[in-house]
Amino acid sequence: MAKNLYLASASPRRKELLELTDLEFQLIQPGDIDEEAILRNHSGDVLDQAEFLAREKGRIALEQGVSGIFITADTLVIADDGTVLGKPADELEAGMFLDRLAGNWHTVATGVALSENIEGATPRIESVLETTRVKFAPMTDEEISAYIATGEPYDKAGGYGIQGRASIHIERIDGCYFNVVGFPLHAFWKLWKKFTSAKIPC
Amino acid sequence: MAKNLYLASASPRRKELLELTDLEFQLIQPGDIDEEAILRNHSGDVLDQAEFLAREKGRIALEQGVSGIFITADTLVIADDGTVLGKPADELEAGMFLDRLAGNWHTVATGVALSENIEGATPRIESVLETTRVKFAPMTDEEISAYIATGEPYDKAGGYGIQGRASIHIERIDGCYFNVVGFPLHAFWKLWKKFTSAKIPC
Numbered sequence: 001m002a003k004n005l006y007l008a009s010a011s012p013r014r015k016e017l018l019e020l021t022d023l024e025f026q027l028i029q030p031g032d033i034d035e036e037a038i039l040r041n042h043s044g045d046v047l048d049q050a051e052f053l054a055r056e057k058g059r060i061a062l063e064q065g066v067s068g069i070f071i072t073a074d075t076l077v078i079a080d081d082g083t084v085l086g087k088p089a090d091e092l093e094a095g096m097f098l099d100r101l102a103g104n105w106h107t108v109a110t111g112v113a114l115s116e117n118i119e120g121a122t123p124r125i126e127s128v129l130e131t132t133r134v135k136f137a138p139m140t141d142e143e144i145s146a147y148i149a150t151g152e153p154y155d156k157a158g159g160y161g162i163q164g165r166a167s168i169h170i171e172r173i174d175g176c177y178f179n180v181v182g183f184p185l186h187a188f189w190k191l192w193k194k195f196t197s198a199k200i201p202c
Numbered sequence: 203m204a205k206n207l208y209l210a211s212a213s214p215r216r217k218e219l220l221e222l223t224d225l226e227f228q229l230i231q232p233g234d235i236d237e238e239a240i241l242r243n244h245s246g247d248v249l250d251q252a253e254f255l256a257r258e259k260g261r262i263a264l265e266q267g268v269s270g271i272f273i274t275a276d277t278l279v280i281a282d283d284g285t286v287l288g289k290p291a292d293e294l295e296a297g298m299f300l301d302r303l304a305g306n307w308h309t310v311a312t313g314v315a316l317s318e319n320i321e322g323a324t325p326r327i328e329s330v331l332e333t334t335r336v337k338f339a340p341m342t343d344e345e346i347s348a349y350i351a352t353g354e355p356y357d358k359a360g361g362y363g364i365q366g367r368a369s370i371h372i373e374r375i376d377g378c379y380f381n382v383v384g385f386p387l388h389a390f391w392k393l394w395k396k397f398t399s400a401k402i403p404c
Contacts, residue, residue, distance in 0.1 A: 020369050132374075137388055167222050167380055168391040172334075177379040178369055186339055189370040 003118065004068035008061045013163070014073060017183040023192075030072065031060040046084060050076045051111030051129040058115030058125045067117055069195075075110040075182045077158030088159040094148045097159035102139035102169070106158070108132045108180045112188050114195045128191045130184035132175030134162070139169055205320065206270030210263045215365070216275060219385040225394075232274065233262040248286060252278045253313030253331040260317030260327045269319055271397075277312040277384045279360030290361040296350045299361035304341035304371070308360070310334045310382045314390050316397045330393045332386035334377030336364070341371055 005025040007018055015027060035053060042052050057072035077085045079100055088094035113127035139147075147166060153159035160166040162173075162180045178185040207227040209220055217229060237255060244254050259274035279287045281302055290296035315329035341349075349368060355361035362368040364375075364382045380387040 017369075020367055022367070137392070162379070165222055165224070167219075168387045170378070171388050172377045173379060174376050175374045176372070177364070177375060185370045186373050190339070 004066075005071070006061070006066070006068055007071045008057060009071070009073060011182055013181050014183045017178055017181060017185055018071070020185060021189065025071070028061070030057060031064065033057060033060055046076070046078055046082060047107070047109045047131060048129065050074045050109040051113075051127050054111030054113040055125055055127050058113035058127070062115050062117045062123050067119055070115045070117075071112065071188075072115065073110055073112045073183055075108065075157050078107045078109060080104060080106055085158040087155060087157055088153050091148055094153040094159045095144055098139065098144045098147065098153070101136045101158065101160065102144065103136060105133055105135045108134055108158070110179050110182065110184050112184060112191060114191060116195075126191060126195050128187045130176055130179045130187040132173055132177070132179045134173050134180055135171045137169050137171045143169065207273070208263070208268070208270055209273045210259060211273070211275060213384055215383050216385045219380055219383060219387055220273070222387060223391060227273070230263070230268075232259060233266065235259060235262055248278070248280055248284060249309070249311045249333060250331065252276045252311040253315075253329050256313030256315040257327055257329050260315035260329070264317050264319045264325050269321060272317045272319075273314065274317065275312055275314045275385055277310065277359050280309045280311060282306060282308055287360040289357060289359055290355050293350055296355040296361045297346055299355070300341065300346045300349065303338045303360065303362065304346065305338060307335055307337045310336055310360070312381050312384065312386050314386065314393060316393060318397075328393060328397050330389045332378055332381045332389040334375055334379070334381045336375050336382055337373045339371050339373045345371065
Protein backbone atom coordinates (compact mmCIF):
# COMPACT_ATOMS: atom_id res chain seq x y z
CA MET A 1 0.00 0.00 0.00
CA ALA A 2 1.74 3.12 -1.20
CA LYS A 3 -0.85 5.56 0.15
CA ASN A 4 -0.25 7.13 3.54
CA LEU A 5 -2.59 5.94 6.27
CA TYR A 6 -3.36 8.18 9.23
CA LEU A 7 -5.19 7.56 12.48
CA ALA A 8 -6.72 10.87 13.54
CA SER A 9 -7.44 10.08 17.17
CA ALA A 10 -6.05 11.08 20.54
CA SER A 11 -7.03 7.73 22.08
CA PRO A 12 -4.07 5.54 23.07
CA ARG A 13 -6.42 2.53 23.05
CA ARG A 14 -7.38 3.05 19.41
CA LYS A 15 -3.70 3.23 18.47
CA GLU A 16 -2.96 -0.03 20.30
CA LEU A 17 -5.90 -1.81 18.70
CA LEU A 18 -5.10 -0.58 15.19
CA GLU A 19 -1.56 -1.93 15.63
CA LEU A 20 -3.09 -5.42 15.79
CA THR A 21 -4.00 -5.14 12.08
CA ASP A 22 -0.31 -4.88 11.07
CA LEU A 23 -1.20 -1.94 8.81
CA GLU A 24 1.41 0.79 8.72
CA PHE A 25 -0.04 4.08 9.91
CA GLN A 26 0.87 7.38 11.45
CA LEU A 27 -0.89 9.27 14.20
CA ILE A 28 -2.16 12.76 13.49
CA GLN A 29 -3.85 15.13 15.84
CA PRO A 30 -7.57 15.14 15.19
CA GLY A 31 -8.95 18.55 14.26
CA ASP A 32 -10.88 20.38 16.96
CA ILE A 33 -14.53 19.58 16.64
CA ASP A 34 -17.48 20.88 18.58
CA GLU A 35 -19.40 17.61 19.04
CA GLU A 36 -22.41 19.31 20.56
CA ALA A 37 -22.72 21.76 17.67
CA ILE A 38 -22.40 18.91 15.16
CA LEU A 39 -25.05 16.88 16.93
CA ARG A 40 -27.47 19.83 16.90
CA ASN A 41 -27.50 19.41 13.10
CA HIS A 42 -28.11 15.69 13.39
CA SER A 43 -31.65 14.47 13.61
CA GLY A 44 -31.06 10.71 13.59
CA ASP A 45 -31.20 8.04 16.25
CA VAL A 46 -28.84 8.36 19.21
CA LEU A 47 -27.00 5.18 18.09
CA ASP A 48 -26.31 6.72 14.68
CA GLN A 49 -24.63 9.74 16.29
CA ALA A 50 -21.42 7.76 16.72
CA GLU A 51 -21.20 7.10 12.97
CA PHE A 52 -22.24 10.67 12.16
CA LEU A 53 -19.47 12.05 14.41
CA ALA A 54 -16.88 9.66 12.92
CA ARG A 55 -17.78 10.91 9.42
CA GLU A 56 -17.64 14.54 10.54
CA LYS A 57 -14.20 13.92 12.01
CA GLY A 58 -13.23 12.38 8.66
CA ARG A 59 -14.51 15.42 6.78
CA ILE A 60 -12.45 17.68 9.03
CA ALA A 61 -9.36 15.49 8.53
CA LEU A 62 -9.78 15.81 4.74
CA GLU A 63 -9.88 19.61 5.06
CA GLN A 64 -6.29 19.56 6.34
CA GLY A 65 -5.23 19.01 2.72
CA VAL A 66 -2.91 16.08 3.41
CA SER A 67 -2.92 13.31 0.82
CA GLY A 68 -3.85 9.88 2.14
CA ILE A 69 -6.45 7.80 3.95
CA PHE A 70 -7.70 8.91 7.36
CA ILE A 71 -9.23 6.69 10.04
CA THR A 72 -11.57 8.47 12.45
CA ALA A 73 -13.86 7.07 15.12
CA ASP A 74 -16.30 8.02 17.83
CA THR A 75 -17.55 5.88 20.70
CA LEU A 76 -20.74 6.52 22.65
CA VAL A 77 -21.92 4.73 25.78
CA ILE A 78 -25.69 4.74 25.98
CA ALA A 79 -27.66 3.73 29.07
CA ASP A 80 -30.87 1.82 28.46
CA ASP A 81 -32.99 4.91 29.17
CA GLY A 82 -31.33 6.52 26.11
CA THR A 83 -28.96 8.81 28.02
CA VAL A 84 -25.49 9.19 26.52
CA LEU A 85 -22.87 8.82 29.25
CA GLY A 86 -19.82 10.90 28.34
CA LYS A 87 -16.55 11.20 30.21
CA PRO A 88 -17.38 11.89 33.87
CA ALA A 89 -16.25 15.32 35.05
CA ASP A 90 -15.64 14.34 38.65
CA GLU A 91 -15.99 11.65 41.30
CA LEU A 92 -19.66 12.43 41.83
CA GLU A 93 -20.53 12.03 38.17
CA ALA A 94 -18.42 8.87 37.89
CA GLY A 95 -20.36 7.45 40.83
CA MET A 96 -23.69 8.33 39.24
CA PHE A 97 -22.69 6.73 35.93
CA LEU A 98 -21.48 3.50 37.56
CA ASP A 99 -24.54 3.33 39.78
CA ARG A 100 -26.69 3.53 36.68
CA LEU A 101 -24.66 0.91 34.79
CA ALA A 102 -24.33 -1.60 37.66
CA GLY A 103 -26.74 -4.52 37.42
CA ASN A 104 -27.94 -3.44 33.96
CA TRP A 105 -27.33 -3.84 30.27
CA HIS A 106 -26.21 -0.85 28.20
CA THR A 107 -25.05 -0.24 24.63
CA VAL A 108 -21.68 0.85 23.29
CA ALA A 109 -21.76 2.28 19.75
CA THR A 110 -18.64 3.10 17.75
CA GLY A 111 -18.65 4.72 14.35
CA VAL A 112 -15.53 4.28 12.21
CA ALA A 113 -14.94 6.26 9.03
CA LEU A 114 -12.34 5.92 6.28
CA SER A 115 -11.78 9.15 4.34
CA GLU A 116 -9.58 9.40 1.28
CA ASN A 117 -8.03 12.43 -0.28
CA ILE A 118 -5.85 11.52 -3.25
CA GLU A 119 -4.76 14.04 -5.88
CA GLY A 120 -6.81 13.80 -9.05
CA ALA A 121 -9.61 11.78 -7.45
CA THR A 122 -12.85 12.84 -5.79
CA PRO A 123 -12.50 12.67 -2.00
CA ARG A 124 -14.64 9.91 -0.50
CA ILE A 125 -15.78 8.77 2.94
CA GLU A 126 -17.14 5.37 3.92
CA SER A 127 -18.16 4.37 7.39
CA VAL A 128 -19.58 1.65 9.61
CA LEU A 129 -21.46 1.57 12.90
CA GLU A 130 -20.87 -1.23 15.38
CA THR A 131 -22.95 -1.75 18.51
CA THR A 132 -22.25 -4.07 21.44
CA ARG A 133 -24.48 -4.84 24.39
CA VAL A 134 -22.70 -4.92 27.76
CA LYS A 135 -24.01 -6.30 31.06
CA PHE A 136 -22.54 -5.00 34.31
CA ALA A 137 -22.89 -7.12 37.44
CA PRO A 138 -24.54 -5.50 40.44
CA MET A 139 -21.89 -3.53 42.36
CA THR A 140 -21.78 -2.65 46.04
CA ASP A 141 -21.11 0.97 47.04
CA GLU A 142 -17.66 -0.17 48.18
CA GLU A 143 -16.95 -1.69 44.78
CA ILE A 144 -18.01 1.50 43.00
CA SER A 145 -15.83 3.62 45.31
CA ALA A 146 -12.86 1.28 44.89
CA TYR A 147 -13.20 1.44 41.13
CA ILE A 148 -13.40 5.23 41.06
CA ALA A 149 -10.31 5.36 43.29
CA THR A 150 -8.30 3.65 40.51
CA GLY A 151 -8.69 6.86 38.48
CA GLU A 152 -9.77 4.89 35.43
CA PRO A 153 -13.24 6.44 34.94
CA TYR A 154 -12.17 9.98 34.08
CA ASP A 155 -10.89 9.75 30.52
CA LYS A 156 -13.40 7.14 29.40
CA ALA A 157 -16.87 7.42 27.88
CA GLY A 158 -19.37 5.95 30.34
CA GLY A 159 -16.84 6.20 33.16
CA TYR A 160 -15.32 2.73 32.82
CA GLY A 161 -12.74 0.77 30.86
CA ILE A 162 -13.68 -2.86 30.16
CA GLN A 163 -10.02 -3.68 29.58
CA GLY A 164 -9.00 -2.35 33.00
CA ARG A 165 -10.17 -2.79 36.55
CA ALA A 166 -13.85 -2.67 35.57
CA SER A 167 -13.33 -6.08 33.97
CA ILE A 168 -14.22 -7.99 37.12
CA HIS A 169 -17.66 -6.35 37.15
CA ILE A 170 -18.61 -7.13 33.55
CA GLU A 171 -20.81 -10.22 33.47
CA ARG A 172 -21.04 -10.60 29.71
CA ILE A 173 -21.15 -8.84 26.40
CA ASP A 174 -23.04 -9.55 23.22
CA GLY A 175 -21.14 -8.31 20.17
CA CYS A 176 -17.60 -7.11 19.46
CA TYR A 177 -15.37 -6.72 22.54
CA PHE A 178 -12.94 -4.34 20.88
CA ASN A 179 -15.83 -2.04 20.08
CA VAL A 180 -16.28 -1.58 23.83
CA VAL A 181 -12.57 -0.74 24.19
CA GLY A 182 -13.11 1.91 21.49
CA PHE A 183 -12.31 0.46 18.08
CA PRO A 184 -14.30 -2.40 16.47
CA LEU A 185 -11.46 -4.31 14.85
CA HIS A 186 -13.43 -6.75 12.74
CA ALA A 187 -15.87 -4.11 11.44
CA PHE A 188 -12.90 -1.89 10.61
CA TRP A 189 -11.12 -4.74 8.84
CA LYS A 190 -14.16 -5.48 6.69
CA LEU A 191 -14.57 -1.79 5.85
CA TRP A 192 -10.86 -1.53 5.07
CA LYS A 193 -10.92 -4.44 2.63
CA LYS A 194 -13.98 -3.00 0.88
CA PHE A 195 -12.55 0.52 0.80
CA THR A 196 -9.13 -0.38 -0.55
CA SER A 197 -10.40 -2.75 -3.22
CA ALA A 198 -13.20 -0.44 -4.31
CA LYS A 199 -11.36 0.50 -7.47
CA ILE A 200 -10.98 -3.05 -8.71
CA PRO A 201 -13.68 -3.56 -11.36
CA CYS A 202 -15.82 -6.58 -10.66
CA MET B 203 -6.34 -11.01 53.71
CA ALA B 204 -3.66 -12.71 55.74
CA LYS B 205 -3.78 -16.02 53.87
CA ASN B 206 -1.34 -16.65 51.06
CA LEU B 207 -2.90 -16.70 47.62
CA TYR B 208 -1.30 -18.68 44.82
CA LEU B 209 -1.99 -18.87 41.11
CA ALA B 210 -0.98 -22.35 39.97
CA SER B 211 -0.79 -21.74 36.23
CA ALA B 212 1.91 -21.45 33.61
CA SER B 213 -0.22 -19.08 31.50
CA PRO B 214 1.13 -15.52 31.30
CA ARG B 215 -2.36 -14.38 30.25
CA ARG B 216 -3.98 -15.71 33.44
CA LYS B 217 -1.37 -13.89 35.51
CA GLU B 218 -2.05 -10.61 33.69
CA LEU B 219 -5.80 -10.97 34.06
CA LEU B 220 -5.63 -11.89 37.76
CA GLU B 221 -3.56 -8.74 38.35
CA LEU B 222 -6.64 -6.72 37.33
CA THR B 223 -8.34 -7.83 40.55
CA ASP B 224 -5.72 -6.08 42.71
CA LEU B 225 -5.47 -9.21 44.85
CA GLU B 226 -1.96 -10.00 46.06
CA PHE B 227 -0.85 -13.38 44.82
CA GLN B 228 2.19 -15.42 44.01
CA LEU B 229 2.79 -17.68 41.05
CA ILE B 230 3.56 -21.34 41.68
CA GLN B 231 4.35 -24.00 39.16
CA PRO B 232 1.33 -26.18 38.58
CA GLY B 233 1.92 -29.86 39.35
CA ASP B 234 2.33 -32.14 36.36
CA ILE B 235 -1.00 -33.59 35.41
CA ASP B 236 -1.94 -36.10 32.77
CA GLU B 237 -5.07 -34.45 31.40
CA GLU B 238 -5.94 -37.38 29.18
CA ALA B 239 -5.72 -39.87 32.04
CA ILE B 240 -7.87 -37.62 34.23
CA LEU B 241 -10.48 -37.26 31.51
CA ARG B 242 -10.66 -41.02 31.04
CA ASN B 243 -12.13 -41.11 34.55
CA HIS B 244 -14.61 -38.36 33.73
CA SER B 245 -17.94 -39.33 32.28
CA GLY B 246 -19.58 -35.90 32.09
CA ASP B 247 -20.34 -33.53 29.26
CA VAL B 248 -17.41 -32.17 27.28
CA LEU B 249 -18.13 -28.64 28.59
CA ASP B 250 -17.86 -29.86 32.18
CA GLN B 251 -14.37 -31.22 31.53
CA ALA B 252 -12.90 -27.74 31.95
CA GLU B 253 -14.29 -27.47 35.49
CA PHE B 254 -13.34 -31.07 36.27
CA LEU B 255 -9.74 -30.40 35.19
CA ALA B 256 -9.59 -27.14 37.17
CA ARG B 257 -10.68 -29.03 40.32
CA GLU B 258 -8.19 -31.81 39.67
CA LYS B 259 -5.44 -29.20 39.33
CA GLY B 260 -6.64 -27.74 42.64
CA ARG B 261 -6.52 -31.15 44.30
CA ILE B 262 -2.95 -31.62 43.06
CA ALA B 263 -1.98 -28.13 44.31
CA LEU B 264 -3.32 -29.02 47.79
CA GLU B 265 -1.18 -32.15 47.85
CA GLN B 266 1.96 -29.99 47.78
CA GLY B 267 1.28 -29.28 51.47
CA VAL B 268 1.66 -25.49 51.25
CA SER B 269 -0.76 -23.48 53.40
CA GLY B 270 -2.98 -21.06 51.50
CA ILE B 271 -5.55 -20.65 48.78
CA PHE B 272 -4.79 -21.92 45.27
CA ILE B 273 -6.33 -20.70 42.02
CA THR B 274 -6.36 -23.23 39.19
CA ALA B 275 -8.04 -23.07 35.82
CA ASP B 276 -8.48 -24.96 32.59
CA THR B 277 -9.71 -23.60 29.25
CA LEU B 278 -11.15 -25.74 26.46
CA VAL B 279 -12.02 -24.61 22.94
CA ILE B 280 -14.83 -26.73 21.54
CA ALA B 281 -15.91 -26.70 17.89
CA ASP B 282 -19.63 -26.99 17.24
CA ASP B 283 -19.26 -30.64 16.21
CA GLY B 284 -18.09 -31.35 19.78
CA THR B 285 -14.38 -31.69 18.98
CA VAL B 286 -12.01 -30.22 21.56
CA LEU B 287 -9.34 -28.16 19.77
CA GLY B 288 -6.15 -28.22 21.84
CA LYS B 289 -2.86 -26.45 21.14
CA PRO B 290 -1.95 -27.13 17.51
CA ALA B 291 1.22 -29.18 17.12
CA ASP B 292 2.29 -27.66 13.82
CA GLU B 293 1.37 -25.38 10.93
CA LEU B 294 -0.81 -28.03 9.32
CA GLU B 295 -2.89 -28.57 12.45
CA ALA B 296 -3.15 -24.81 13.08
CA GLY B 297 -4.48 -24.42 9.54
CA MET B 298 -7.04 -27.18 10.06
CA PHE B 299 -8.24 -25.65 13.33
CA LEU B 300 -8.60 -22.15 11.84
CA ASP B 301 -10.32 -23.51 8.75
CA ARG B 302 -12.84 -25.20 11.02
CA LEU B 303 -13.37 -22.10 13.18
CA ALA B 304 -13.60 -19.56 10.32
CA GLY B 305 -17.16 -18.53 9.49
CA ASN B 306 -18.58 -20.46 12.45
CA TRP B 307 -19.53 -20.17 16.09
CA HIS B 308 -17.67 -22.20 18.71
CA THR B 309 -17.58 -22.43 22.49
CA VAL B 310 -14.84 -21.56 24.96
CA ALA B 311 -15.24 -23.13 28.40
CA THR B 312 -13.05 -22.26 31.38
CA GLY B 313 -13.24 -23.93 34.75
CA VAL B 314 -11.80 -22.04 37.72
CA ALA B 315 -11.25 -23.65 41.11
CA LEU B 316 -10.34 -22.19 44.50
CA SER B 317 -8.73 -24.71 46.82
CA GLU B 318 -7.88 -23.99 50.43
CA ASN B 319 -5.49 -25.76 52.71
CA ILE B 320 -5.29 -24.10 56.13
CA GLU B 321 -3.89 -25.84 59.21
CA GLY B 322 -6.58 -27.12 61.49
CA ALA B 323 -9.35 -26.87 58.90
CA THR B 324 -10.71 -29.37 56.41
CA PRO B 325 -9.34 -28.63 52.92
CA ARG B 326 -12.03 -27.43 50.55
CA ILE B 327 -12.45 -26.80 46.84
CA GLU B 328 -15.07 -24.68 45.13
CA SER B 329 -15.30 -24.08 41.42
CA VAL B 330 -17.19 -22.43 38.60
CA LEU B 331 -17.62 -23.07 34.90
CA GLU B 332 -17.93 -20.18 32.46
CA THR B 333 -18.81 -20.63 28.78
CA THR B 334 -18.62 -18.03 26.02
CA ARG B 335 -19.82 -18.35 22.44
CA VAL B 336 -17.41 -16.94 19.83
CA LYS B 337 -18.13 -16.20 16.15
CA PHE B 338 -15.24 -16.11 13.70
CA ALA B 339 -15.67 -14.24 10.43
CA PRO B 340 -15.06 -16.19 7.23
CA MET B 341 -11.32 -16.13 6.48
CA THR B 342 -9.57 -16.42 3.15
CA ASP B 343 -6.70 -18.90 2.79
CA GLU B 344 -4.34 -15.91 2.70
CA GLU B 345 -5.74 -14.61 5.98
CA ILE B 346 -5.33 -18.02 7.64
CA SER B 347 -1.73 -18.29 6.36
CA ALA B 348 -0.93 -14.75 7.48
CA TYR B 349 -2.30 -15.44 10.94
CA ILE B 350 -0.35 -18.69 11.33
CA ALA B 351 2.81 -16.82 10.24
CA THR B 352 2.48 -14.57 13.32
CA GLY B 353 3.33 -17.63 15.44
CA GLU B 354 0.41 -16.93 17.74
CA PRO B 355 -1.51 -20.20 17.26
CA TYR B 356 1.01 -22.59 18.77
CA ASP B 357 0.73 -22.04 22.51
CA LYS B 358 -3.02 -21.44 22.50
CA ALA B 359 -6.00 -23.76 22.82
CA GLY B 360 -7.95 -23.71 19.58
CA GLY B 361 -4.97 -22.21 17.76
CA TYR B 362 -5.86 -18.55 18.21
CA GLY B 363 -5.63 -15.68 20.69
CA ILE B 364 -8.61 -13.32 20.67
CA GLN B 365 -6.46 -10.63 22.29
CA GLY B 366 -3.84 -10.80 19.55
CA ARG B 367 -3.84 -10.73 15.78
CA ALA B 368 -6.88 -13.00 15.53
CA SER B 369 -8.92 -10.08 16.88
CA ILE B 370 -9.66 -8.69 13.41
CA HIS B 371 -11.34 -11.96 12.46
CA ILE B 372 -13.67 -12.23 15.47
CA GLU B 373 -17.10 -10.93 14.53
CA ARG B 374 -18.71 -11.14 17.94
CA ILE B 375 -18.87 -12.99 21.20
CA ASP B 376 -21.73 -13.79 23.52
CA GLY B 377 -20.57 -14.04 27.12
CA CYS B 378 -17.44 -13.11 29.06
CA TYR B 379 -14.54 -11.87 26.92
CA PHE B 380 -11.86 -12.62 29.51
CA ASN B 381 -13.04 -16.22 29.57
CA VAL B 382 -11.91 -16.47 25.94
CA VAL B 383 -8.51 -15.03 26.87
CA GLY B 384 -8.29 -17.78 29.50
CA PHE B 385 -9.61 -16.49 32.84
CA PRO B 386 -13.24 -15.43 33.40
CA LEU B 387 -12.68 -12.44 35.66
CA HIS B 388 -16.23 -11.75 36.75
CA ALA B 389 -17.03 -15.42 37.46
CA PHE B 390 -13.78 -15.66 39.43
CA TRP B 391 -14.59 -12.49 41.37
CA LYS B 392 -18.03 -13.82 42.33
CA LEU B 393 -16.53 -17.16 43.39
CA TRP B 394 -13.81 -15.37 45.32
CA LYS B 395 -16.28 -13.26 47.30
CA LYS B 396 -18.37 -16.34 48.12
CA PHE B 397 -15.31 -18.43 49.03
CA THR B 398 -13.67 -15.90 51.30
CA SER B 399 -16.82 -14.93 53.16
CA ALA B 400 -18.01 -18.52 53.56
CA LYS B 401 -17.04 -18.61 57.21
CA ILE B 402 -19.10 -15.59 58.18
CA PRO B 403 -22.21 -16.98 59.87
CA CYS B 404 -25.39 -15.69 58.29
